[in-house]
Every structure is written in C-alpha cells, then in structure tokens.
Amino acid sequence: MDPKHKILLSVSKKEFMNNVRNKWIFVLTLIFVGSILLTSAYGGIEARGDAGIKGFEFTMRWGSSMVVLLIPIVAIMLGYKAIVDEVEAGNIGLILTSKLDRSRIVAAKFLGLAAVLSTAVVGGLAIGGLFIGIVSGFEGGLDYIYFVLFSLMLSLAYLTMAFTISAVVRKKTHALAGGIFLWVFFNIIYELVLFGVLIASGWELPDGPFTELTFPDWFRYASLSNPSQVFELGVFGILDLANLPDLMNLPFLFFVLFLWIAIPLALSSLIFKKKDL
C-alpha cells in the first residue's frame, strides 16, 4: 500500500474510533432503529386506526418523511466541525507535518465520518428492517433495500455539504450556524419558495388523493437542486407513488444524489487547499 494511503487511513480510523468511543455511533444507530420501528408501528395512525408493526411498503411511506428530516440533522452534526475544529484547535499544523497534503486530509476525514454515518444509517435501518420483516414478512424487502441506499446517499450528501461549510468558516460556532441554515434552507425555505412559484404559475391543487397529483415537469426538475427532494423523489419512485417524468428513474435519481455528494466534497477540498490556517 502507498504509505500516504496508510497515513490517510490512520486519520480516518481516528475519526471513526472517536465516534465509537464517545458512543455517538451507537446512539445514532439506535435513533434510526427506534424511529423506523416507531413509524412502522404508529405512522399514519388516523388512516389505519390501529397500532402495530406494518410491512415495508407502509413503513417506507410514512417513514420517509421522518428520515428526510432526521438524516440531514445527524449528518450535519457529524460534519460541521470536521475541518474547522482541527483548524481552530491548531491541530491541523501537526497533521500537515505528515506526508498528507490538504486534499488527502479532507478525504481522510470524509472516509472516517462517512463510515460512522453509514454504520448508523445502514445499521439502524437494517436492524429495524429485520425486525419489521420478522413480524410482518419480507414482502417488499428489495424496495426497502433501495430505500436504505437512498437514505445513505442523502446522509452523505448532507455530510459533504457540512464539510464545505466547515472548510469555509474560521470558527466552529459559525460552522454550526451555517449547518442550521443548510437544514432550514433545503428542508423549509427551498420547498416553500418552489411551491410559491408553482402556485404563482397558476397551478391549482386538484381534488383526489395525494398520490395522483401531477406536477409540471419543471417543478420536478427544480426539485433536483435540493438533495432532500431528490430523496423524496427516490421514495416516490421506489413505491411508485407519483407520476415522475420519464427521465427520473431510480438510477438517475441515485446519480443525482451522487453528484450531491461529490461536488460539495470537491468544493471543500478546493476551498481548504487555498485557506490560510
């Protein structure tokens, strides 16, 4: 192995072990197990009238709105201080006495935290899923696997966006403020504005069940510039819940989320490379 990669992995490992030691990884995993089981048991209770673990399709339908809010919070919490913390503490000077250059340090940090996040998201949702499968049968299990994959991609996208913030600011408190804004922007502001534009364009809420709503194509495409909405489109696609434009099949949406991971990560690296530390 290239010695640089070995050094890189020791930075990643430290990042990972840090979260094992302070038990965060277990707490986060439990949060995901708990919330997926709770939505399975109590989600949409008015509509169905009874409590109790339901099957995968039901769980995903009600669980997705929980996952889409919860995952970004967890990812931002893990990522916002990743870079600025080492800069503020002055540790970055020590790390840089190694053979690692700055972009490798960003990569190392990303690998470590991505491993933590993946363990929590995939582990949490898988344990929950196993339980659901045992109680209600494994029908729709493959769809659930897609759902977990999309959840993972969503979490990584928010992680790298938090990295970008962490690379830009000089203070941890500013990074936290930026992280909160990131969440509010994509989960509240963006959707509100988009809906505002939709209503202004003369679109009217038709009668009938939600799943049969048709939105104009431009509205769907505008949603691609919001990773949270891409995730929601993914869930619609998995459950066949909405009439999406032809292009928006699962691999396409998956690819868009991949870009939402790769571009902010590259951006963090670029910004960090030029920064005075």
Next chain:
Amino acid sequence: MSGVIRIENLTKVYNGITAVDSLNLEVKKGEVFGFLGPNGAGKTTTIKAMMGLLEPTKGKITIHDEVVSVFSGISSSRVGYLPEVVDLWDNLTGRETLEFMCDLKEVPRKEVDEKLHKVGLRDAGERRVKGYSKGMLQRLALAQSVLGEPDLLVLDEPSAGLDPSGTALVKNIVREHVTKGGTVFFSSHILPSVEAVAHRVGILVDGKLRALDSLDNLREELQIPTRMQLVLSSHHDEIKDDLKQNSSIRSYKGNKNMITITCAKRDKKKVLDLVENSGTEIIDFDIQEGTLEDIFLSFSREGGP
C-alpha cells in the same frame, strides 16, 4: 554547510495589514536560531508560512531544498513542529496522541514510552488530554514534535505555559537535538532561555528583521552598555565633575556615596581606574553586562536604536 531553512523576501499581508515585510533569513544545519520580537511582530506568521500553513503574499521559503507551499505542505516528515496554539485531541489519552502522531509521521510506536518519560508525562500518559493542564498539554505537544528525531525542529514559543522545570526541559530538548546534528528554529519571549541556547538570534519588529547576529556581536554592535553600581568611600560630589566629562562614560547617576554608571563593555576597566584615581575608594561594586532583554527592548522601542 547548506541552509536548512531559506526565507527569501517573505511578505504576508492580511487584509491590508502587513504582518511580515520582505523578510530574508537563512538558518544553517546544526544551528539553534532564536526568533524574537514583540507581540504582533510577525513571528508566528513567519513560522506558519514555513510550515505551509499559509500562502505568502510574496516571497519563497525552502526547507531542505524543497519549496514550501500550501498545496504540497512541507511534505516531509523530517520536520517536527510545535504550534503556538495547539489543543490536541480531547478524547485521546497522552499515549494515544503520540501513537497517532507516530502513525502520521511513519515513526515506530515504540518511541512513545521514551518520549512520554522525557517530557515528564509518564504517569499521565493513560489519561485523556481533556483533563490535562495547560503545561501538561504543552509538554505533550513538545513530545510529539521530537517524535522520529526530525532533522529540523520548529518551535513557536515552546516555553509558553511551562513551569521552571518545563523551561529547563525545553532547553535540554533543544541542546540534545543539536548535539545529534539537528537544527532548531524557535520563537520565544523568555529571554534567558534564548540566551542560554541560541547560537544566533533574529529580532523582528513590525514584520521587519531589525537584527540578525550572534548575541555577542549584537551586544557589541548595538553598544548595549554595561551597567556598574559602585559604593564609594566618600560622597560622589567630589568626583562627579571629573567623571561626567569623561567620554567613556555614557550615563552617570549619583546618590550620596553611591553611583550608577553605564559604559561600553570594553571600557569597564578604564572607568574603574578612573574612579580609583580620582581620589576615592571603591568599597563595593556590581556589574551587569547588557542582556538580551536590553537588546530586545532597544529594538522594540519606537524607531529602534
């Protein structure tokens, strides 16, 4: 001997503030170089530029013949660095911190015990850094800087926060390092410790290098005066006029039968003879050579000497 550190025309401007101004400096192999200057002089800025932590506005720095840049960093594990401010990692123990730094620097972990011992943290090695005092933290940071016996040690205020035994530790580390053929570049405010170990000093004021020489030469060059306090057998009025006229004497202060005179180091004997010959006897005396502190202050003053 080749230059381990070469700083050519280094200038760093932070939003309009010139922190370092056209600095030229070369430090040779085996040398202990003391970097002095008042607060805000630009010492840390220079050191950070040397470590590839910030991009110079102008100029070039080479370490071991490799040009330093923010893109490649210093890219060699032959440099040990103690930053001015370093908090280390709260939830690692002292030992784990050094082990992690060993991995980063590709140094075998077996050095860790010895280094913990060296800085006096053997008993605290298994404790988390979170609970370390300021001085313990500084000792640990010092320990990591010497992991793997680097060729060059760069220490930004190594004595900050240390007790007297810690200050002595820094001196030892520096001495030991040069004995093994290493080079040391350090900044400090603790002047006696600089005096004790530095072969050469540079004095930076407002980003400009105001002096660069050995301490002996600086004393001479700057004519930092030697101060003599003499107790006489009679009232100083009797000899006052004689002495004040003499060109070797730079300043004269008298109080009853005690006088304080400053003169150039080489004129000491002459001045003593003069006093004796003027008809009074010297009962007691005290002589202070110009210290680094005097040199430092003479440069830090507005305008310099």
